[in-house]
Amino acid sequence: MASIEFDDLQHRLKALEEENARLRALGMADQTGRRRAESALAESEERYRTLFNSIDEGFCIIEFFDGPHGPLSDYIHVEANPAYTQHAGIPNVVGQKVREMVPAEADGWVELYGGVLRTGQPIRFERELVATGRHLELAAFRVEPASRKQVAVLFQDITSRKRAERELQQLNETLEARVIAALAERKLMADLVEGTDAFVQVVAPDFRWLAINGASAREFHRIYGILPKVGDNMLELLEDQPEHRDAIRAVWSRALSGEAFVEIAEFGEPGRSRRCYEMRFNGLRDGEGRLLGAYQFSYDVTDRLREQQRLREAEEALRQSQKMEAVGQLTGGIAHDFNNLLTGIIGSLELLQTRLGQGRVKEIDRYVTVAQGAAKRAAALTHRLLAFSRRQTLDPKPTDLNRLVMGMEDLIRRTVGPEIALEVVTAGGLWPTLIDASQLENALLNLCINARDAMPTGGRLTIETANRWLDDHGAGERDLEPGQYVSLCVTDTGTGMPPDVVERAFEPFFTTKPIGQGTGLGLSMVYGFVRQSGGQVRIYSEVGQGTTMCLYLPRHYGKDADKPSALTTRSPARQKASHTILVVDDEPSIRMLLTDALEELGFSVLEAHDGPTGLKIMQSDATIDLLVTDVGLPGGMNGRQLADAARTTRPALKVLFITGYAENAIIGNGQLSPGMQVLTKPFVVEALASRVLDMIKDGTGRS
Template sequence: MPTLPGVSERAIILAPLGRDSALALQMLNEAGYSGIVATHLPMLCEALEQGAGLLIIAAEALRGVDLEPLLEYLHQQPPWSDMPIVLMTHHGGGEQNGSSHLSGLLGNVTFLERPFHPVTLISLVSTALRGRRRQYEARDRLIDLGESELRLQRTLETLEQQVEERTAQLRNNEEALRQSQKMEAVGQLTGGIAHDFNNMLTGIIGSLELLRRRVARGKLDDLDSLIDLGVTSANRAAGLTHRLLAFSRRQSLDSKPVNINQLVSSMGELLQRSINESIHLEMRFTEQLWTAEADPNQLESALLNLVLNARDAMPNGGNLRVETTNRHLDNVFTAAYGTLTPGDYVELSISDNGCGIPESVIGRVFDPFFTTKPIGQGTGLGLSMIYGFARQSHGHVTIHSEVGKGTTVSLFLPRFIGEMHAVPLVDPALLPFANAGETVLLVEDDPAVRVLVCAVLKELGYGYVVAGDADTALPIIESEQRIDLLISDVGLPGMNGRQMAEIGRQLRPELKVLFITGYAEHAAVRGGFLDPGMQLITKPFTFDLLTAKVREMIKT
């Protein structure tokens, strides 16, 4: 048997009575094992602190002494360690049975009866030391695992840092690309707006200048054509701003239940007149079509735009189909479109068999002022308006096209859930003028709009009080001044018109409010913006519409 060097594999012998300790040490040395003799338990515990492979203890050495230091050492061993102990007892079962309780206290105990043969002792020691070596090997593996884990942790930390740095770099690159695309879009947008508005302003300013010159010369004949020219240009400008607001999803929507089959049918004659005779218009309606929820005026405008686009894609004639369908959109479909939620939708699709759109540009067709038409034949706002209208209506629009085969644009609008209520129509011509004393509070920061609205109120016979902002208007509302109707711009400086109306309603619960606005970021959908007794019209509005709204609200 080879010699086992080092204190980590030595035997510590505690047998204070007789020659047991000396004989045991002699047997160990002759077999090539190292060991030391402890004369009492404290000495054994002190030697344990320096290292040991096993303990050889006589049972009588543990009687009548304080075992706590030894037990404390054994209990505080690391998880890999289980110190082997050979407990020497005298021949006969009585002492061994009396010492059996020590096995539960000391743990890894093997009993050795005296007198014992040297071969028996050496066999027990050899077995104990083999187990002790395996414990040391387990310790070394645990150390290696700990070091490997530490290296892995450091690698992960380094990798995490690299990922964070790479992610930050990608975000910076993405932000730079987004900023570049944004500036390109802004440049395209402003250029398109400037081009179109300059044309429209030329018509407005030119017609007004000619009117001024003719009136100054006393030539009052044929003024209607100049007035029509100015109004037409102004209406084109108004339509352009509405399309811009639709693209940005900030125009005012008057969403309500819509029977799309009925709406499309009522537009049939207009659509037929808008296309060439060489184009065959086909309408396919689902009989049990669900009721949709949308702004019918915006929907009519979207349908007309799509039909005109289809017409332009078929200069030599073709087939144009307008179709309605009930569609349930599941998670698979809606997951690809961000804010679109699964549920029931009404689909309105317009299909043509025209020239189609190349794949290289189909991803840009909803961008503002992007058009595939020749210069002067389109503003590029039609599809962007439709896209904004659909998304603001909590729906979506898709486009599928193949060069040489045609294009299909599908508009998905949410199904209306709720009860249908018939709205009585009011004929503005039948409404009376103002009664004596009826007064309107007008809050508008634009001087030109104030003058024009006051002129309309005066023609109707209403009294009016004017304020340029909410701070000026609130003292009037708090006073004893009679107010039958509050007309207010939404975008006032400081406190906006909606906030002012809320305060006004607290002071005058029955106060009726008519909002006028050209840009209503917080009034995008009327259903969520207007309380009962409130209505909204958008700039630019006709005086006929303003007259009708004022009469209707005050008289009801």
């Protein structure tokens, strides 16, 4: 189309030139002819100008001249139609020289159009204008006569077409590559599916195989003795093996219903080889979501399961070994400490017996004092062990930690000594916590003593309370449930602890102190007590920078906190009382001591060795003012069950539980019914007397 237009325009221009020449010649012949010629020439030029300005293609006439680069080495644009700017992208081209417009491209254009001028042979070509980035299709011919040194150029912008051609070419070039890649990918996937150890099956809703890889077919043959292929019906193949057919139908029916699931099951003929498989099922759907069937990826996990079982057995053996090692360390520590204490008790009693036989009564007090001291230390050791194992009897009450800490400030200051500066920082609006205040006082004192020992040359000890709201992250770092907690932190500026010591700090009988300066039960007692109270203990320490021990205790949402208990024990009122007390304990020596101690106070005492016997007495007509019973009793009825049964007929009965192990599941971890209290073994007679006299209250609550 463009070529026809170029040829037509070229012919028209030549015709106009020839007519103009003829009219000029006629004009010189005579005057009349000249006027006629001028009129015709004007019409011809008008037609030329109309054609020149209205054609869609760009058109220009260039004229060569001699320049610095030699004869006819440059040209100037003498005419250009409006479409020139549209197609070439260069405005106001008339009067511009090519070497000024595009210096870098000028030689090429001069050589190209100069050839047309010299030879008179028209040319047609395509060229990209580097200056504007446009692609042009051009035609050029010489304007006659040659002496005018002019060349006419006709062109149009074909940039869009060239871009489309390039894109089509790129598409054609990449299409083949994409097809090759797609085929290669398909082959790769096929090779992967066929070469994998996984068992791959695709099944239609009628239980026929749409696809099955070689591994799956071979495994099916190995287990069932049948080699399947695409198109076979798995249920028909197993027609003579109904048990296996039904198992396969059950699992594939779920998948063919559209369910996606993972299942581990065992398949195979008992006489052959039964194996365990992890099977991953999913529905096969088309682009519109319609269910076409189901597919399965299976793996033989028999060896993996066996290895996991061996690993579990090895881990269990390791845990048992670690447990026995811990028990050995614990029993060794207990044996060492108790042997020392028992030596003092037994030796004192032997010497006491010897001195009584010799009549040397004056020396008796010294041996009694030694035996009592050793026995009390043994009791303290037992309490520490129970605290570590979270089996001690607690009496939790709403407690204000600020008041507890401030109440102990003077005692702690005297304990740590003048070389250590004590600072107490209490938080405003501190939440209460449900805790056994006396046990917490012991724990705080223990932490302060440890801090003092870590600062042999003095330092600063800081006790701080705070409210803590722990989110999932903060609670997870402290092994707690997310929620609100109250913290009690003790910070020292002492020697600090290396990581291996921090890791073992709560182990019973582990201590870094010299022999004779620590039992290694202090921190384990604190840890067990706090954990039993629903909290957590964390150590933050760096060698040479000091240590912070933080207790995190759950916030209590009940009533206002009670005042913390004092560290002193009041003496019981030694008043006589005429009341009857039933003592139930399976240990004869304890019944004897309880009976003698209570009779010494003036009470009438009845005894029973187990729960059923005690219940018979309670169901009799005897007047009973107080039931004193061990919690752990033989005979199928423990102390709490005895008390509850007795209260069915004696609702106002008061009960004092005595326990040496703190069976908290039985007594409710301190949450006892009104009129019930707990006394922990071992105890001194004064503690028993004080508790009994408080509960009797001069005859109230008589049953």
